[in-house]
Amino acid sequence: MPDEVKLDKTEFVKEDSRQLRGTIADELAEGELDHFSKDNAGLLKHHGLYQQDNRDARKQKNEDGTRLGKAFMFMVRTRIPGGRVPADALLTELDLCERYGNQTLRITSRQGLQLHGIIKDNLQETIREINQTQLTTFGACGDIERNVMCCPAPLRHDPVHDQLQQTADAIAEELKPRTTAYSEIWLEDEDGNRENVTEFTPVDEPIYGARYLPRKFKSGVALPEDNCVDILTYDLGLLGIVENGGLVGFNVFVGGGQGVTPSAAKTFPTIAQKMAFVGVDEAVDVARALVCVFRDHGNRSDRKTARLKYLLANWGMERFKGTVEEYLGRAMAEPHPADVTGVEDHLGWNAQGDGRDFLGIYVENGRIQDTETDRTKSALRKVVETFRMPTRMTAQQNILLCDIESSQRDEIDRILADHGVVPAEDRSRIRRLSMACPALPTCGLSITESERVMPGILDQLESELSRQGLADEQITIHMTGCPNGCARPYSPDIGLVGKTVGKYTLFLGGNSLGSRLAYNFRDLVPLEEIVPTLSPVLACFREERLNGEAFGDFCDRKGRDELLAALGPIDDGE
Numbered sequence: 001m002p003d004e005v006k007l008d009k010t011e012f013v014k015e016d017s018r019q020l021r022g023t024i025a026d027e028l029a030e031g032e033l034d035h036f037s038k039d040n041a042g043l044l045k046h047h048g049l050y051q052q053d054n055r056d057a058r059k060q061k062n063e064d065g066t067r068l069g070k071a072f073m074f075m076v077r078t079r080i081p082g083g084r085v086p087a088d089a090l091l092t093e094l095d096l097c098e099r100y101g102n103q104t105l106r107i108t109s110r111q112g113l114q115l116h117g118i119i120k121d122n123l124q125e126t127i128r129e130i131n132q133t134q135l136t137t138f139g140a141c142g143d144i145e146r147n148v149m150c151c152p153a154p155l156r157h158d159p160v161h162d163q164l165q166q167t168a169d170a171i172a173e174e175l176k177p178r179t180t181a182y183s184e185i186w187l188e189d190e191d192g193n194r195e196n197v198t199e200f201t202p203v204d205e206p207i208y209g210a211r212y213l214p215r216k217f218k219s220g221v222a223l224p225e226d227n228c229v230d231i232l233t234y235d236l237g238l239l240g241i242v243e244n245g246g247l248v249g250f251n252v253f254v255g256g257g258q259g260v261t262p263s264a265a266k267t268f269p270t271i272a273q274k275m276a277f278v279g280v281d282e283a284v285d286v287a288r289a290l291v292c293v294f295r296d297h298g299n300r301s302d303r304k305t306a307r308l309k310y311l312l313a314n315w316g317m318e319r320f321k322g323t324v325e326e327y328l329g330r331a332m333a334e335p336h337p338a339d340v341t342g343v344e345d346h347l348g349w350n351a352q353g354d355g356r357d358f359l360g361i362y363v364e365n366g367r368i369q370d371t372e373t374d375r376t377k378s379a380l381r382k383v384v385e386t387f388r389m390p391t392r393m394t395a396q397q398n399i400l401l402c403d404i405e406s407s408q409r410d411e412i413d414r415i416l417a418d419h420g421v422v423p424a425e426d427r428s429r430i431r432r433l434s435m436a437c438p439a440l441p442t443c444g445l446s447i448t449e450s451e452r453v454m455p456g457i458l459d460q461l462e463s464e465l466s467r468q469g470l471a472d473e474q475i476t477i478h479m480t481g482c483p484n485g486c487a488r489p490y491s492p493d494i495g496l497v498g499k500t501v502g503k504y505t506l507f508l509g510g511n512s513l514g515s516r517l518a519y520n521f522r523d524l525v526p527l528e529e530i531v532p533t534l535s536p537v538l539a540c541f542r543e544e545r546l547n548g549e550a551f552g553d554f555c556d557r558k559g560r561d562e563l564l565a566a567l568g569p570i571d572d573g574e
C-alpha cells in the first residue's frame with residue numbers, strides 16, 4: 001500500500017502491539033478495572049475475545065438515580081476447524097459456561113463455540129482450561145484468517161470427506177499467526193507460572209507481517225451437492241471436485257462477504273465468484289497467495305471497505321486473478337463447470353458408512369441451554385459423559401454426535417426424550433433451516449433483537465405455512481440484529497436485518513444453496529408485521545409458482561416490483 005495513504009488508526013495499534021501483545025498482560029494483572037483499554041480490546045479480538053457489556057443492564061440505576069454504568073463482560077470464542085470437538089472439550093466448555101459464563105454455550109454460525117458473560121477476572125482460567133483440551137481461542141476473531149470451515153458430516157466410508165477436512169486443517173495451520181503472544185499472556189508453564197511477559201522477542205511472522213491483515217479473512221471447504229458450510233459467503237470458498245470417487249481438486253471461489261455498514265452506501269454483500277480450478281495439493285498455496293494479496297493490497301485506510309470483496313470489485317476478476325497468480329508463481333487452470341447444487345442439514349439419525357451412526361441434534365439458534373421445557377444442555381452433557389463420543393458443530397449452529405454404535409441408540413434417544421429434546425424429524429422444515437445471531441443483550445453493535453425474537457417469528461410462520469398448505473416447503477430464514485450479517489441474512493430465501501429499533505429490512509429471493517443474493521423487498525418492517533408482510537407473498541407463491549418451484553426461486557423470478565404489483569397496494573410505512 002502506498003505510504004502516502006492515511007492509514008486507519010487500527011493499523012498503528014496492531015503495528016505497535018509487539019505482535020498482538022499490547023499491554024494486555026499489564027491490564028490483566030490490574031485487578032481494579034473490569035475492562036481493557038480500547039486499543040487492547042481491539043487486540044484481544046485476535047486472542048478470540050470480545051469485550052462487551054450487558055446492554056439490558058445499561059438502563060439500570062443506583063438508588064440515587066444515577067446510571068449503574070456498563071457491566072463489562074467478555075465473549076470467548078473457540079476456533080475449531082471443521083467444528084470438530086472431542087467429548088472432553090465439549091464437557092469443558094459446558095463446565096465453563098456454568099462456572100464463569102451465563103449458563104449457556106453458543107454454537108456459532110462458523111462452527112465455533114462461544115462463551116458469553118465471562119468477567120475479566122475469569123478470562124485467564126477460562127482460556128487455560130480450553131487450551132488444556134487441545135482447542136484454542138487464538139485466531140477466532142481479529143484481522144487474521146478466521147476459523148476454516150468444512151462439512152462436518154462424519155461419513156467414514158467416504159475418503160473425500162477426510163480429504164476436505166485435511167485441506168481445512170492444512171489451511172488453518174498454514175495461516176495461523178506465529179506470534180507467541182497468546183501463550184505468553186494466557187497460558188501457564190508446567191510450574192503454574194505465566195511465561196515472562198516483560199521480555200519481548202519477536203518471531204518471524206511470514207504471512208502477516210507487523211500489521212496483520214487489513215481485516216478478517218474467512219474460508220470454507222465444501223462439495224457441490226452439500227454446501228452446508230455456505231462457502232460462497234466467504235473470502236475464499238473451495239468447492240471439491242470429485243471424479244471416479246476421488247477428490248481431484250477444487251474450484252476456487254473468492255470475494256464473498258455478508259457484512260454491510262449502514263452508514264456507508266459503498267458497502268455491500270456479495271456472493272463469491274468462481275476464479276479457478278486447482279489441484280488438491282495446491283489448495284494451501286492458493287489460500288496463502290490470496291491472503292498475501294489481501295495483506296498487501298487490501299484497504300488499510302478505511303475498515304468499512306477493507307474486505308477482500310472490495311479489492312475484487314475494484315480490480316475486476318482478470319486483474320485479481322493475475323495478481324494471485326503472480327504471488328503463487330504460476331498460472332491457475334480455468335474453473336471446472338461444477339457449481340453448488342445442494343445443501344444438507346445433517347440432522348436426525350444418519351449412517352456413517354462404517355456400521356456406526358451419527359445423530360444431528362437441532363439447537364435453537366445454536367444456544368445450548370436448559371429451559372423449562374427443553375433441557376438440551378443437560379441432555380448433551382449426560383449423553384456425552386456416558387458415551388464419550390466425538391462431536392461436531394454445523395454451520396447452521398447445530399451439533400452432531402458421532403461414532404454411535406447401534407446398541408447405544410435407544411439409550412441416547414431415551415436421554416434426549418427425558419430432557420424434552422424434540423427430535424429433528426419432528427421439527428418443522430423452516431425451523432430446522434433457521435438461524436439468528438446473538439444481537440441483544442450481548443452484542444455491542446446490535447440495533448434490534450434477533451435470537452430472542454426468532455422463536456416467536458417461527459411459531460407464527462409455522463402456523464401461516466400450515467394454514468396455506470406450505471409446511472413441507474424448504475424455506476430458509478436467517479435473522480440478524482444489524483447489517484453486519486453474522487447469521488448470513490443476505491443469501492437465504494428470507495432474510496431479516498435489524499435496521500432501526502424494532503424494525504427490520506426484509507430480504508427475499510435468495511436460496512437455501514447460498515448461491516444467490518436476496519433483494520431488499522421491504523424496509524422498516526416492524527417486528528410484529530414481519531409474518532403479516534410475508535403472508536400475502538406466500539399466498540402468491542402458492543397460487544403462481546411454477547411446477548416444483550422453490551420459494552426463493554419464485555421470489556427471484558418475480559422480482560421486487562412484480563411481486564409488489566401482484567400483492568396490490570401496501571401501506572409500507574416507509
Ligand code: SF4
Binds near residue numbers: 438487
Ligand atoms: Fe451483532 Fe450485528 Fe453480528 Fe448480530 S449481525 S451478532 S447484531 S454484529
